[in-house]
Amino acid sequence: MIFYFSGTGNSAWAARQLARLTGDEVYDVTDLNGLPKMDNAKQIGFVFPVYAWGAPEIMEDFAKKLPRPRVFTFGVCTCGGDAGLTMKQFSKLYPLDGSYSLLMPNNYIIGSDTDETGEILQKITAARGELERMAQEIRRQERIYRVHEGALAGVKSRLVNFGFNKFARSAKPFYAGDSCNGCGRCAENCPASAISIRDGKPVWAERCFQCLRCINECPRQAIQYGKVTAGRRRYTIRPYLPRDEQL
Ligand SMILES: Cc1cc2nc3c(=O)[nH]c(=O)nc-3n(C[C@H](O)[C@H](O)[C@H](O)COP(=O)(O)O)c2cc1C
Ligand code: SF4
Ligand code: SF4
Structure with missing residues (x-):
């Protein structure tokens, strides 16, 4: 197992x-x-x-x-x-x-x-x-x-x-910019259930796992973490896998 x-x-x-x-x-x-x-x-x-x-x-x-x-x-x-x-x-x-x-x-x-x-x-x-x-x-x-x-x-x-674990797992710096279309994917996929959609936009809880799935996998690259992530490449393994290895 x-x-x-x-x-x-x-x-x-x-x-x-x-x-x-x-x-x-x-x-x-x-x-x-x-x-x-x-x-x-x-x-x-x-x-x-x-x-x-x-x-x-x-x-x-x-x-x-x-x-x-x-x-x-x-x-x-x-x-x-x-x-x-x-x-x-x-x-x-x-x-x-x-x-x-x-x-x-x-x-x-x-x-x-x-x-x-x-x-x-x-x-x-x-x-x-x-x-x-x-x-x-x-x-x-x-x-x-x-x-x-x-x-x-x-x-x-x-x-x-x-x-x-004590200080750096705040989810508060996450926010969705104007290109967010409210699709809800980030909320559905968060393993910590730390995102909810309010008035068509995601809102983050105080703390989370910091797995970075939300910011890396948003289809519109709308999510940022404070000021440091603008202009940086997003990463998820999916586009790099052949069909028979897809998740
Ligand atoms: C919060 C966080 C902390 C990380 N710290 C380290 C680290 O200490 N050393 C390292 O080599 N990679 C670190 N990484 C990179 C990840 O361990 C690495 O990309 C991993 O393969 C991601 O796996 P996943 O796609 O299954 O989430 C960190 C990633 C995150 C999100
Ligand atoms: S996945 Fe991206 S576009 Fe969809 S609701 Fe979340 S932030 Fe907005
Ligand atoms: S980083 Fe991971 S655990 Fe934290 S809000 Fe985003 S998807 Fe959820």
Whole structure:
């Protein structure tokens, strides 16, 4: 069984590709109604994006509640650069036999512009190869730690991650500009249910997951986050996938 969370599709795609190669069933944690039956689980995997060198809180909360049958476990974090101690810290919540990071296109438009098309395609092609290698190792139930931690991993995953979860998850700076046509897609697709449509325009709650699906996937590119996102490229994996890999 592979459980995943994904904002802009990288982790959803990686989870599905991996499940196809390992023969696992795949579950989006935001679609689950309560905890799944795990009686027949032969192995358990998690796939999620790195947020400020840590796992998304929704994934940590899910893992804390999930039963722990005595089977092989593995986790994959997708990241735009480096993962810090994400997998070591996640493994304290749900012990993992195999831990990996997977380099994928960067969706953090608040921090910097997202990757250019060439780099996106390169990363996805390399990720396909890395997922095949991972799947072979998982099938052999190998205990592997292959995570690109990067520099200052401890500082980033402890201090910066603490600051991110405490202070940087405000949804208040989001707003929709004049090109918004009130289609409602952002509200329907928000995994935190943090957007509602009022008088034909989206309104954001105080806090959210910061998955950045709304700003990256608005069909009219109408959403901004404060002053920093104007003119930056939007990213979602969908336009870069062939038909047989679509989400
Ligand atoms: C709030 C936020 C924080 C992020 N922090 C990091 C980070 O610390 N290191 C990194 O390499 N990528 C970081 N990223 C980039 C994502 O981890 C990366 O693009 C990921 O593959 C997105 O997965 P998704 O499409 O499944 O949401 C961050 C993205 C977001 C939205
Ligand atoms: S998805 Fe974009 S266009 Fe549609 S309601 Fe949201 S902000 Fe407006
Ligand atoms: S408001 Fe936007 S960034 Fe926040 S959880 Fe919802 S879709 Fe993700």
